[in-house]
Amino acid sequence: AQSVTQLDSHVSVSEGTPVLLRCNYSSSYSPSLFWYVQHPNKGLQLLLKYTSAATLVKGINGFEAEFKKSETSFHLTKPSAHMSDAAEYFCVVIPYSSASKIIFGSGTRLSIRP
Amino acid sequence: DAGVIQSPRHEVTEMGQEVTLRCKPISGHNSLFWYRQTMMRGLELLIYFNNNVPIDDSGMPEDRFSAKMPNASFSTLKIQPSEPRDSAVYFCASPHSTGELFFGEGSRLTVL
Numbered sequence: 001a002q003s004v005t006q007l008d009s010h011v012s013v014s015e016g017t018p019v020l021l022r023c024n025y026s027s028s029y030s031p032s033l034f035w036y037v038q039h040p041n042k043g044l045q046l047l048l049k050y051t052s053a054a055t056l057v058k059g060i061n062g063f064e065a066e067f068k069k070s071e072t073s074f075h076l077t078k079p080s081a082h083m084s085d086a087a088e089y090f091c092v093v094i095p096y097s098s099a100s101k102i103i104f105g106s107g108t109r110l111s112i113r114p
Numbered sequence: 115d116a117g118v119i120q121s122p123r124h125e126v127t128e129m130g131q132e133v134t135l136r137c138k139p140i141s142g143h144n145s146l147f148w149y150r151q152t153m154m155r156g157l158e159l160l161i162y163f164n165n166n167v168p169i170d171d172s173g174m175p176e177d178r179f180s181a182k183m184p185n186a187s188f189s190t191l192k193i194q195p196s197e198p199r200d201s202a203v204y205f206c207a208s209p210h211s212t213g214e215l216f217f218g219e220g221s222r223l224t225v226l
Contacts, residue, residue: 042220043217044205051212051213
């Protein structure tokens with residue numbers, strides 16, 4: 001069965017320090033993996049996606065994620081947090097050839113301390 | 115492109131009333147999803163359309179919920195009669211062929 005687990009429901013970091021949001025997935029075949037961000041009262045917006053071209057994926061706003069097949073992980077990182085990064089982040093899996101079976105993680109709320 | 119457009123952005127209604135939420139997907143996208151988001155349950159898939167045809171409606175909570183997509187540029191989600199437990203943010207999303215989902219800004223429904 002396909003699944004995605006976001007290991008932290010809430011992460012708090014100081015402005016200017018690194019961000020790490022963790023995501024593990026379970027998929028029988030090579031999945032497509034995404035990170036989305038949701039700011040308050042907004043819809044979800046794509047941050048980055050992995051589709052087997054390169055294991056290190058760069059996204060918008062300085063975020064990147066590394067696909068590690070051996071660890072079934074797709075953690076999201078950013079070297080230096082900014083106040084505007086405060087939002088909810090969702091890790092998303094689309095199993096191979098099942099575009100309708102999109103699986104959302106439960107979300108990680110990122111807070112930034114001044 | 116204006117992106118996915120949803121209306122209304124906010125709706126407050128009383129229990130028992132009919133609610134209709136509307137979505138205009140991105141032109142050229144052949145599929146459409148309706149999601150519901152609550153604090154307790156997170157994001158839940160309600161229904162998935164492909165080429166205007168409902169493919170998967172297993173997430174529709176009960177008969178009070180119905181969704182239609184009469185053409186490629188318009189979809190509705192209707193709740194009749196509405197109940198307080200239907201209070202949530204309802205999102206419409208249309209996927210690009212690359213798999214990226216484009217979300218609308220959501221319709222926040224409050225049923226009193």
